[in-house]
Amino acid sequence: NAGVTQTPKFQVLKTGQSMTLQCAQDMNHNSMYWYRQDPGMGLRLIYYSASEGTTDKGEVPNGYNVSRLNKREFSLRLESAAPSQTSVYFCASSPREQGANTEAFFGQGTRLTVV
């Protein structure tokens, strides 16, 4: 039972490089999320997708773009990486029941370092 799968698990980038973080879920969930986790800051929402074809900005969207390719996949792209984007990135998904999102299921995280 795979759940939410993120790739890669670790990545080192040079400033200015671009990359895409991949996320896929096999639970047929409507909603998907990208968060970043930094020491002392908890989880901060980068982007949210309520359904295929829709995306909304979260708290910290600057420097990122997303694509909800289909119901399963939600990718996060850094067009020009900066050291401030060094963080642990988590993808999550949640089902929706009676119009509300229920608990989120998280991937294992991508540890990104920008040098």
Added chain:
Amino acid sequence: GDSVTQMEGPVTLSEEAFLTINCTYTATGYPSLFWYVQYPGEGLQLLLKATKADDKGSNKGFEATYRKETTSFHLEKGSVQVSDSAVYFCALSPSPGGNNRLAFGKGNQVVVIP
């Protein structure tokens, strides 16, 4: 908007001690409430949940009661073990008609000393 507030700072305690982590929330309507746990190097896992007022969620010896009158969902465990050392997050899911985004607290690091 909807938000969750957790008590500040890490929590350090001895094995078999009583653990309480405070969580209060701000939300309209009737959100669902959750506690997540994150072990080192891992993603967040659901620990317990409650979906309506006065519900008590429980799992692995942890408990939390949904108190609408005080807008709280405090996490408790009667006797902690070293294996309970982790980061604990309180979260809410807005009631239908809201912005549909989960809201998380900042998390509390719990360290249990043998």
